[in-house]
Amino acid sequence: MPSAFALFAKYTAGRVGIPITVVHPVTVFVVHSVTSNGDSWRGASFGLTADYVVMTPTGMNDDTTLTHELGHACTLMHRKKKVNLMNHSHTRGTSITSWQKWWFRLSRHVNFW
């Protein structure tokens, strides 16, 4: 049985072996659960190291987790302010700073301004 990483990498969009485009889509995998050190998470991203995020059904059905994980895929890091979209808690807000917008747009996953 392949590892989860190998399985996700195999089915990630845009992975054809030869780069034929400058577009780097992010694939969203919905899985039963995501745990780390005994904690259950609603989703996870591996940031720059993967072109995919994993989401639980609970995460897919709240207001911010998918966007938060896509933010990580586009290199955004956690912020301490609860109102910020990149706060770790699922009760986070939806605001982002101008700096975060600028940084997000520099990601290889974003091809519009």
Ligand SMILES: [Zn+2]
């Ligand atoms: Zn996070």
